[in-house]
Amino acid sequence: MSRGFSLVEVLVALCILMASTVVIMRMHMASIRAQSYAEGLTRAAGLATAKLTDLGGLPLDSADLGQSWHQDPDNPVRESGMAFYRFWSVRDGEAGKDVAMYVAWSGKDPAEARNFASQEELQASRCPRVVLREFLFTPDW
Numbered sequence: 001m002s003r004g005f006s007l008v009e010v011l012v013a014l015c016i017l018m019a020s021t022v023v024i025m026r027m028h029m030a031s032i033r034a035q036s037y038a039e040g041l042t043r044a045a046g047l048a049t050a051k052l053t054d055l056g057g058l059p060l061d062s063a064d065l066g067q068s069w070h071q072d073p074d075n076p077v078r079e080s081g082m083a084f085y086r087f088w089s090v091r092d093g094e095a096g097k098d099v100a101m102y103v104a105w106s107g108k109d110p111a112e113a114r115n116f117a118s119q120e121e122l123q124a125s126r127c128p129r130v131v132l133r134e135f136l137f138t139p140d141w
Contacts, residue, residue, distance in 0.1 A: 039080075040082060040107065043079050043080065043082065043084065044128075044130045045103075045130050048131075049132065052099065052101050052134050060097060060136060060138060066090060067091060067092050067097075069119055071087055071115050074086075076113075083106065083113065085104045087102045087103075087104075088100060088101045089119055095135075095138055096135055096136045099136060101134070102130070104116070104125070112127065
């Protein structure tokens with residue numbers, strides 16, 4: 001009876017080690033991508049909330065609350081090395097204005113965020129984005 005491992009046993013062990021290393025590296029890369037997306041999503045939601053707050057402080061007859069598609073004049077907003085683009089659309093209602101705030105940024109896809117000319121152009125893009133809605137009421141005085 002011989003002592004030690006045969007060449008076949010060593011090769012099998014190395015194959016198992018290599019396969020498990022590949023799986024661990026893929027999981028690590030997936031977690032890095034998820035963390036990057038989560039960071040972009042968090043920053044985009046904060047930027048959308050900040051702009052909605054700014055718009056909420058404007059008079060309802062302000063040009064920024066006109067019924068149309070608006071691009072933020074500060075685009076691109078840079079935060080932590082990422083470029084974010086803010087847009088909003090406004091629809092008039094009986095009791096005020098319905099505002100939909102969009103924030104887009106460039107992700108891993110080749111589709112880059114940019115100043116989109118319309119909501120349809122933004123929707124056709126594959127770049128990640130968030131959408132927040134708010135209704136601004138007409139004062140009753």
